[in-house]
Amino acid sequence: MPIAGEVAIIGSAATRFGVIHDRGYLDLLAEAARGAIADAQLTQDEIEAAWLGTAEPLTAALLGDAGTAVTEALPGFAPRPVTRVSTFCCTGMEAVRAAAMAIAAGEHDYVLAVGAEKMRDVPPRGSLVARTANLTHPTLAKGRTAPGQFALLANRYMHEYDCTVEDLAAVAVKNHANAARNPIAQYSDPLTVEQVLKAPRVAEPLGVLDCTPTTDGAAAVVLTSVDRARASGRRFAVIEGIALAVVDGYYAGFYHDEADYLGFHVTRAAAASAYRQAGITAPRQQLDVIECHDCFTITELVNCEDLGLCERGEGVRLLREGVTSAEGEVPVNLSGGLQACGHPVGATGVRMIKEIADQVLGRADERQVQGARRGLAHTLGGPGVASCVAVIAAP
Amino acid sequence: MTARCELLAAATILPDDRVRTRGGHRCAAQYDEDAVTLAAQAVIALRQDRLEPPSALIFATVTPPYEEGGCAQLVAEIAGLPSQLFTVELTATPRDGLAAVRLACGLICAGGGHVLVCASHRRRADGEREAGDGAVALLLGPPGAEGGIALLTPVHSHAEELRDRWRLPGDLAPREGDASFTDELGSTRVARLLAEARQAGEPGEEAPQPIVVASSSRAAGRLERALGGPGDQAFVRTGLLGCAHPLLRMLLCLGEPSLLLAASGGLGESLLVEPEAAGAALAAEVSGRVAAGREVDAVPPSPAALGFDPYASGPRAWRERGQDLRLEGVLRDGEILYPPPAGLQGPRQPLPRRGRVITHTFDYVYPGADGVQMVVLELEDGSRFYCQVLPGQRLQIDEEAQLLPRRLHEGGGMIQYFWKAAQCR
Structure with a gap:
C-alpha cells in the first residue's frame, strides 16, 4: 500500500534546540526518542524498528554514523533494526519517509524515526564551514560554503526581481517574532530590520542574522498505520503525501545549465509529487500552515514560490503583504523556522513534521493556527540538490 | 648541418x-x-x-x-x-x-x-x-x-x-x-x-x-x-x-x-x-x-591558512585531470556536459574560457582567506561555471569575465590547480 493517506503519526517529541553544552549527542537522541514513544502511549518494547537521521557525525566524534547510536541511547532496543539515513538537510524528513515506507509495506506495526545532531561541540566555524571548506571537491567546489551558496541566489534574485536586502531581513524579523511563542527555539528575542542589516557580514548580501545558526537538538516521531491508529482510539495525524527529489549530481549542480539561481527545481519536483499524492491542486488555498526550509532568508522567499504559493518572483510580494505572517493567509514558519529555532541538520525535518502534526492536531499551544486541518513541511538539502516535502493532515 | x-x-x-x-x-x-x-x-x-x-x-x-x-x-x-x-x-x-x-x-x-x-x-x-x-x-x-x-x-x-x-x-x-x-x-x-x-x-x-x-x-x-x-x-x-x-x-x-x-x-x-x-x-x-x-605598493600576500586542511587525492587528481586542468567536458547532442558525468562516453571538448557573470557573492567565512568572491558564469556556449575570482578583483552581474589557471591550495602536499574568473582586459 502507498504511504499517502495510510501512515499515521501517533507520537512526537523534540528536545530544546540550541547550544547545549551539558547534554551529549546520545542524551539528546534518547530524550527525543523516549518522549515520542511516551507521547504515543507505547513502551519501547513495542517499537519494532527505527530510522536515524544524522547528517554530520564528524561534528560529534562519529556518533550517529550508524543506527547503533539509537541502540546505545535506548538500552534494550538491540537487536532490533535501526537504519541511519543521510541526505544533507533533508536527513530528518528522509528518516520519517523511510520509516513510513516500512509501515506502508506492512513490515512493522510501530516504528520510530528520530533525527539528532550535535553540532556545537565545536565552534560554528569549526562545524559545517570547516568541513565544507576542507572536505568538498578539491577544485570544483573550493571556495564554497553553505552561506556562500545561497548568497548566490540572493544576489541573482535581487538583480532579477523587485527585492531588497530589507526584504530579506524581513524574513528573519518575521521568524524571530514567531519563535517567541516556541519554547524549544534557539533564539526567542525579537529582531529589527536594522539589527539584521547591521549584523556582521557572512556572504554578501547575507549577514549573520540572515543565516540559520548551528545547533544541537533532536526530534522524533512514532508512526503506525492509519487503521491501527484509528482502532486504538488515539489522536493522530495522517501523512497525506511525502516525496523526496534529488538532482543528478552534487558538484555537478553548480554547473547545470538549467540552474537559474532564482529557485530550486528540486523543490518543485518534490512538491509536485507530494501534491499529487495528497490531491493538492491549489496549495495556497488547501494548506493552512507551512514549515519550510529557511536556512537563509532568501531561501524562504524562493521556497514559497517553488512550493506553489505564488508565481516565481512573487515571493517578496507574499511577504510584504503579510500572507506568510503569523496572522496571514498561509503562515510560514510559525515555529521560528531554521532562522530562530536553529538547525540541527538531522533533527530539523523531524521537528518540522512534529510541528505540522501538532498544528493539525490542535496542540500547537500559542502558535496554533485556528482550524488548521492540513499543513506542509519542507526541507532542502545540500546546495539545492535534494528536497523533501510532506503534506500532513488531520484524519 | x-x-x-x-x-x-x-x-x-x-x-x-x-x-x-x-x-x-x-x-x-x-x-x-x-x-x-x-x-x-x-x-x-x-x-x-x-x-x-x-x-x-x-x-x-x-x-x-x-x-x-x-x-x-x-x-x-x-x-x-x-x-x-x-x-x-x-x-x-x-x-x-x-x-x-x-x-x-x-x-x-x-x-x-x-x-x-x-x-x-x-x-x-x-x-x-x-x-x-x-x-x-x-x-x-x-x-x-x-x-x-x-x-x-x-x-x-x-x-x-x-x-x-x-x-x-x-x-x-x-x-x-x-x-x-x-x-x-x-x-x-x-x-x-x-x-x-x-x-x-x-x-x-x-x-x-x-x-x-x-x-x-x-x-x-x-x-x-x-x-x-x-x-x-x-x-x-x-x-x-x-x-x-x-x-x-x-x-x-x-x-x-x-x-x-x-x-x-x-x-x-x-x-x-x-x-x-x-x-x-x-x-x-x-x-x-x-x-x-x-x-x-605591494601585492597581497598569501592569506593565512588557519583551519584549512583541504582534502586531496592523487588518484582523483589523475582521474579528473581532464576536467580540472583542461576544463574538458563530454560532448553530447551538441552540448558540453561539465563536469563529465560518470560513465558517459563521448568526445571530450574544452569549455569556452569566456562568459558573463550570472551571480556572485563575497564570502567572508571561507577559512584561510580575508574573503573570497565566488561567481557563477554563463560561458559563451551557455553552460555554467562556478569558481573563485582572482584575488583583488570584484566582478558584477552581467560583467564579461575570462577563466585563468591558478593554484588553489596544497591539500595533502599536492598543488591543486584550477581556473578562476577574472575581468576581461
Missing part, C-alpha cells in the same frame, strides 16, 4: 601589477600564481589551436613549484596539449631559457616537427631583489616554415665550474657570490667570451646587435653597452624574469638582427636571431606589454 629553427609565434605573460624597486619596477604575480600557471598562460596565449600541435614542450624555469616530480606535464595539461608529447624541463640557471631554444633546434632538425618552448619565473622570496615574475612562450618550427617571424641559430655554448648565483635545497632566495668576482670573472665574463667567439668565427659579416643577459643586470648592462648593444629596457619595467628574460629580450629586439648572449655562472649560450618582416611588429607588441601595467 647547423641546427636552426624558425620562430613561428610568441606570447608573453607579464602581470599587470608592478612594484617599485631600486632600479625601476618589477612584475609582481599574485599569491595564486606560480611558474606553472604563468607558463601555461603563455602557451595558451599562443593560440595553438590555429597552429600545428607541437611534438615537444621544453619548460625552463629556476622556480619550479615541484622540486621533483615534474612540472612540464602540468603546463601541457592546462594548455590542452596532446598527451603524445615529449617534455623536458631545464631548471638549472636562467641561461636555460636560451638552452631550451638550442634543444628545440636539435629536435626540429631531427625531424621533430614543431616544438614549444616556454620559460617562466615566479619569485619565491624578497631576497630575489632584481627578479620579477613573468613568462614567455615560443612556437618553433623548421627553418623556412611559412609565417616565420625570425630565424634562430644557436651559435656557441660554454660550461665551466663557476658559481655566482645558486641555491641549496630549502633556500628560498639564491645565494650570490662576491659582486666584484661576479662582475670580473663571473657570468659577464662568460658572455664576453661568447661574443668574442662569434666575432672570431664569422669574419667580415655585419655584426648583429649584442644582447646580454647575465646574473648581474648592472654588469650585463655595462658589457652590452661596451659591445654596442641597445641596453636592457625591459629590466626597469619587469625585473629579471629568470629563464624567461633572455627570451623576452629576444622578442623585444626583433626589429633587427641580434646576437643573444645569456650566461649564468660558468654556463653560457649564444643565439643568432635573424628577423623576418613580421619581427618588428611583434617586437612592438611585446614592448607595449612591457610598458603596460600599473604601479602598486
Whole structure:
C-alpha cells in the first residue's frame, strides 16, 4: 500500500534546540526518542524498528554514523533494526519517509524515526564551514560554503526581481517574532530590520542574522498505520503525501545549465509529487500552515514560490503583504523556522513534521493556527540538490 | 648541418601589477600564481589551436613549484596539449631559457616537427631583489616554415665550474657570490667570451646587435653597452624574469638582427636571431606589454591558512585531470556536459574560457582567506561555471569575465590547480 493517506503519526517529541553544552549527542537522541514513544502511549518494547537521521557525525566524534547510536541511547532496543539515513538537510524528513515506507509495506506495526545532531561541540566555524571548506571537491567546489551558496541566489534574485536586502531581513524579523511563542527555539528575542542589516557580514548580501545558526537538538516521531491508529482510539495525524527529489549530481549542480539561481527545481519536483499524492491542486488555498526550509532568508522567499504559493518572483510580494505572517493567509514558519529555532541538520525535518502534526492536531499551544486541518513541511538539502516535502493532515 | 629553427609565434605573460624597486619596477604575480600557471598562460596565449600541435614542450624555469616530480606535464595539461608529447624541463640557471631554444633546434632538425618552448619565473622570496615574475612562450618550427617571424641559430655554448648565483635545497632566495668576482670573472665574463667567439668565427659579416643577459643586470648592462648593444629596457619595467628574460629580450629586439648572449655562472649560450618582416611588429607588441601595467605598493600576500586542511587525492587528481586542468567536458547532442558525468562516453571538448557573470557573492567565512568572491558564469556556449575570482578583483552581474589557471591550495602536499574568473582586459 502507498504511504499517502495510510501512515499515521501517533507520537512526537523534540528536545530544546540550541547550544547545549551539558547534554551529549546520545542524551539528546534518547530524550527525543523516549518522549515520542511516551507521547504515543507505547513502551519501547513495542517499537519494532527505527530510522536515524544524522547528517554530520564528524561534528560529534562519529556518533550517529550508524543506527547503533539509537541502540546505545535506548538500552534494550538491540537487536532490533535501526537504519541511519543521510541526505544533507533533508536527513530528518528522509528518516520519517523511510520509516513510513516500512509501515506502508506492512513490515512493522510501530516504528520510530528520530533525527539528532550535535553540532556545537565545536565552534560554528569549526562545524559545517570547516568541513565544507576542507572536505568538498578539491577544485570544483573550493571556495564554497553553505552561506556562500545561497548568497548566490540572493544576489541573482535581487538583480532579477523587485527585492531588497530589507526584504530579506524581513524574513528573519518575521521568524524571530514567531519563535517567541516556541519554547524549544534557539533564539526567542525579537529582531529589527536594522539589527539584521547591521549584523556582521557572512556572504554578501547575507549577514549573520540572515543565516540559520548551528545547533544541537533532536526530534522524533512514532508512526503506525492509519487503521491501527484509528482502532486504538488515539489522536493522530495522517501523512497525506511525502516525496523526496534529488538532482543528478552534487558538484555537478553548480554547473547545470538549467540552474537559474532564482529557485530550486528540486523543490518543485518534490512538491509536485507530494501534491499529487495528497490531491493538492491549489496549495495556497488547501494548506493552512507551512514549515519550510529557511536556512537563509532568501531561501524562504524562493521556497514559497517553488512550493506553489505564488508565481516565481512573487515571493517578496507574499511577504510584504503579510500572507506568510503569523496572522496571514498561509503562515510560514510559525515555529521560528531554521532562522530562530536553529538547525540541527538531522533533527530539523523531524521537528518540522512534529510541528505540522501538532498544528493539525490542535496542540500547537500559542502558535496554533485556528482550524488548521492540513499543513506542509519542507526541507532542502545540500546546495539545492535534494528536497523533501510532506503534506500532513488531520484524519 | 647547423641546427636552426624558425620562430613561428610568441606570447608573453607579464602581470599587470608592478612594484617599485631600486632600479625601476618589477612584475609582481599574485599569491595564486606560480611558474606553472604563468607558463601555461603563455602557451595558451599562443593560440595553438590555429597552429600545428607541437611534438615537444621544453619548460625552463629556476622556480619550479615541484622540486621533483615534474612540472612540464602540468603546463601541457592546462594548455590542452596532446598527451603524445615529449617534455623536458631545464631548471638549472636562467641561461636555460636560451638552452631550451638550442634543444628545440636539435629536435626540429631531427625531424621533430614543431616544438614549444616556454620559460617562466615566479619569485619565491624578497631576497630575489632584481627578479620579477613573468613568462614567455615560443612556437618553433623548421627553418623556412611559412609565417616565420625570425630565424634562430644557436651559435656557441660554454660550461665551466663557476658559481655566482645558486641555491641549496630549502633556500628560498639564491645565494650570490662576491659582486666584484661576479662582475670580473663571473657570468659577464662568460658572455664576453661568447661574443668574442662569434666575432672570431664569422669574419667580415655585419655584426648583429649584442644582447646580454647575465646574473648581474648592472654588469650585463655595462658589457652590452661596451659591445654596442641597445641596453636592457625591459629590466626597469619587469625585473629579471629568470629563464624567461633572455627570451623576452629576444622578442623585444626583433626589429633587427641580434646576437643573444645569456650566461649564468660558468654556463653560457649564444643565439643568432635573424628577423623576418613580421619581427618588428611583434617586437612592438611585446614592448607595449612591457610598458603596460600599473604601479602598486605591494601585492597581497598569501592569506593565512588557519583551519584549512583541504582534502586531496592523487588518484582523483589523475582521474579528473581532464576536467580540472583542461576544463574538458563530454560532448553530447551538441552540448558540453561539465563536469563529465560518470560513465558517459563521448568526445571530450574544452569549455569556452569566456562568459558573463550570472551571480556572485563575497564570502567572508571561507577559512584561510580575508574573503573570497565566488561567481557563477554563463560561458559563451551557455553552460555554467562556478569558481573563485582572482584575488583583488570584484566582478558584477552581467560583467564579461575570462577563466585563468591558478593554484588553489596544497591539500595533502599536492598543488591543486584550477581556473578562476577574472575581468576581461
